[in-house]
Amino acid sequence: MQNCDVRVSFCSLPPEIIIEISLLGSAFSQKSYRSILLTSRMMHRLARLSCIQAVPIRIGAFALRSFQNLLERYPELAPQVRHLWITGTSERVANIVTACVNLVTLACSSYVFVSTVSAYAEARPEDGAMLPGEIRHRLIRELTLFDNWDCWSYLAQANGGTGLQICRNITHLRVHDNLAPDFPTSEFRSLTHFSSSSRPLGMTFPHEIQILQSLERLTSIVNCTYFWKLQPPDERTELTRKHDKRLRFIYFGGLEPSEFELWCGRTRGGGCIWTKMPELRMLC
Numbered sequence: 001m002q003n004c005d006v007r008v009s010f011c012s013l014p015p016e017i018i019i020e021i022s023l024l025g026s027a028f029s030q031k032s033y034r035s036i037l038l039t040s041r042m043m044h045r046l047a048r049l050s051c052i053q054a055v056p057i058r059i060g061a062f063a064l065r066s067f068q069n070l071l072e073r074y075p076e077l078a079p080q081v082r083h084l085w086i087t088g089t090s091e092r093v094a095n096i097v098t099a100c101v102n103l104v105t106l107a108c109s110s111y112v113f114v115s116t117v118s119a120y121a122e123a124r125p126e127d128g129a130m131l132p133g134e135i136r137h138r139l140i141r142e143l144t145l146f147d148n149w150d151c152w153s154y155l156a157q158a159n160g161g162t163g164l165q166i167c168r169n170i171t172h173l174r175v176h177d178n179l180a181p182d183f184p185t186s187e188f189r190s191l192t193h194f195s196s197s198s199r200p201l202g203m204t205f206p207h208e209i210q211i212l213q214s215l216e217r218l219t220s221i222v223n224c225t226y227f228w229k230l231q232p233p234d235e236r237t238e239l240t241r242k243h244d245k246r247l248r249f250i251y252f253g254g255l256e257p258s259e260f261e262l263w264c265g266r267t268r269g270g271g272c273i274w275t276k277m278p279e280l281r282m283l284c
Contacts, residue, residue, distance in 0.1 A: 052077065056105075056264040058085040064092050071099050083267040085260065086112070087146070094119070101136040105267055107144035107174075110151035117166055118158040132160035142172040144263065152182045172274065174224075176259075179208045191215055193274050195222040200240050200249065200283045209243045222273050224250045224259070231282040240283060249283070250276055 059067050064086075071078045078099040085107040086093055094115040097108060106113070120133030145151065155163040167187040178198040194212060198205050200223050212218060221244055228251050233241075241247060250273050252259065259273075266272035 052080045053082045054268070055081075056083045056085065056267040057081060058260065059096065060087050064088065064090070064096070068092055068096055071096065084108075085144070085263060088112075102139050103137060104139050105142040105144075105263075106137075106140055107146070107263060109146045110148050113143070113145060114151060114154045114158055114163065117155060117163040120159050122160075132162040135159060135162070135166050137166060138169060140166065141170060142174075142266070143170050144174040144176070146176045148175045148177050148180045148183070150180070150182075152180060152184050156184070174273065178202075178204050179211060181207075181211070183211055185211060185214050188215060190217065192217050193220045193222070194218060195224055195250075195273055197224050199227055200225055201227070201236060205240070206243055209247070212244075219246060220248070220274060221246045222248050222250055224252055224273060225283065226251075226253045227284050228253075229282040229284055230254075233280045234282050237280065237283045241280065248277070249280065251278060251281060 079102050081100040082103060083105040084097065084100055084103055086096060087109070089109050089111045093108070094112050097103070097106065097112055097116045098119045116137060117135060120135055122131050122133050124131050152164075155167075157163065164184055164187045167184065168189050170188060171190050172193040173188065173191060174195040176197050179196050194215070196208060198208055205223075209221070212221060228249075241249075250262075257265075257271075262272045262276070264270075266274065
């Protein structure tokens with residue numbers, strides 16, 4: 001009886017307050033969002049579109065078909081999606097990302113990212129030459145790529161040669177890889193935060209730091225690594241840290257939070273790779 005009274009009391013609040021509270025709950029997970037929708041018909045009506053904007057959506061191989069079917073059945077949903085983590089390189093994956101034109105935070109493969117941009121190019125009727133189309137994903141600010149080798153050269157050719165324009169508004173870039181040597185620093189004019197998974201004690205890491213030197217707005221460089229020991233930093237670790245004063249290390253593995261957990265934290269303004277400040281450990 002008490003639970004019923006709480007529900008009636010909550011539902012009697014002004015719709016604006018109900019939506020704000022629901023947004024906070026939805027930002028935790030897809031499960032939280034689904035629970036809110038199942039509370040009542042009124043909650044479903046109020047929260048279905050407005051709250052999906054806060055949900056950190058993760059789509060894996062087994063959910064691709066059902067999620068695409070959902071977007072096709074309810075076309076008003078796709079423009080409301082803001083945060084998407086999607087794995088795979090199939091055409092279905094590219095179609096889903098292409099449909100979600102108002103993404104702010106995107107995590108996907110480089111193939112899907114390039115394919116999404118390429119989707120807007122149009123063929124000239126007289127000779128079939130590809131002409132630039134309007135790049136609609138202009139709201140993307142935070143991009144996570146699961147790989148980036150050959151990505152940038154292909155992106156330069158995408159959408160009639162204008163594909164790199166999508167990089168100009170990106171402020172946070174996370175690469176699950178070494179930074180590719182063809183990284184177009186001149187196009188990342190707004191980049192303030194960068195992260196890679198290159199091995200800190202590897203031979204390519206100093207070169208990666210050198211590539212980033214020309215990014216004037218860059219204030220944070222985060223190296224995410226599994227190669228560490230729970231011991232105080234040794235001399236090699238201290239020397240590595242001195243490559244750049246903006247450099248920090250985030251440690252994965254063991255009991256540390258997963259990357260996806262930190263990604264979700266970022267979407268709701270919580271702890272993430274950009275805010276964690278762990279004590280320096282020995283790199284290996």
